[in-house]
Amino acid sequence: MQVEAVIFDIGNVLIEWQPENFYDAEIGEARRREMFGTVDLHGMNDRVDLGHNFRDTIYGTADANPAFGDEIRMWHDRWLELARPVIPQSVRLMRALQAKGVPVFALTNFGIGSFELAQTEYDFLSEFDRAYVSGHMGVIKPDVTIYEMVEADCGVAPGALLFTDDREKNIAAADARGWQTHLFEGPQGWADRLVAAGLLDAAEAA
Structure with missing residues (x-):
């Protein structure tokens, strides 16, 4: 047809769209692997993609995982650096x-x-x-x-x-x-x- x-x-x-590459450059591969292995960041992003509030979803995940809070907030605050x-x-x-x-x-x-x-x-x-x-x-x-x-x-x-x-x-x-x-x-x-x-x-x- x-x-x-x-x-x-x-x-x-x-x-x-390779967020892992951004985090490898920012915090190192070992720390990135630990964070992604501990926190379901792609699941978090799926919630954003489903229409949940962009900032609130990411900041809420950061608050729930304070050991990685600063890094998780980058997903929102530096998002344009992830998407490039x-x-x-x-x-x-x-x-x-x-x-x-x-x-x-x-x-x-x-x-x-x-x-x-x-x-x-x-x-x-x-x-x-x-x-x-x-x-x-x-x-x-x-x-x-x-x-x-x-x-x-x-x-x-x-x-x-x-x-x-x-x-x-x-x-x-x-x-x-x-x-x-x-x-x-x-x-x-x-x-x-x-x-x-x-x-x-x-x-x-x-």
């Missing part, structure tokens, strides 16, 4: 698609406050034709509900959606809905897929 809209995940597709750098070729691909009239959506696990903050740093996050942000939707990937919500809102047939995400479980959930999918392992592979789908030519995807 011809692709009618392309859907980008954001973390590790358009912007690198941009993946430039992915941004170029997004804009190249839109320049050819292909609608580009986002489907992302992202908190309300953290997404608003990211938009102040990264202009392309305000350029999607539609942005499906989990914090506003109250559900995160790979819950089937979030895919159903996208389908109902955009009105595009599932088989005409092409979705890229870096997590296999998120891709599998989209596959189960009948979406066309691409497991993102780097921007060149994604560029090649867009060319193969006839959405861009090689020069446009460079």
Whole structure:
């Protein structure tokens, strides 16, 4: 089926999301391993992505784990340093698609406050034709509900959606809905897929 809209995940597709790297640089790998092994920081972030208050969720976790309190608060206070750098070729691909009239959506696990903050740093996050942000939707990937919500809102047939995400479980959930999918392992592979789908030519995807 011809692709009618392309859907980008954001973390590790358009912007690198590797909090461990930030903490390794700030507090050292040993301390970071101890903290992540003791405190479920990714679970904390999932709550933010579900729509819980950005600051309160992180500060509450810090207060509940005072041995790592200062480090955990960095997740909020220095969040833009966790969510970087941009993946430039992915941004170029997004804009190249839109320049050819292909609608580009986002489907992302992202908190309300953290997404608003990211938009102040990264202009392309305000350029999607539609942005499906989990914090506003109250559900995160790979819950089937979030895919159903996208389908109902955009009105595009599932088989005409092409979705890229870096997590296999998120891709599998989209596959189960009948979406066309691409497991993102780097921007060149994604560029090649867009060319193969006839959405861009090689020069446009460079």
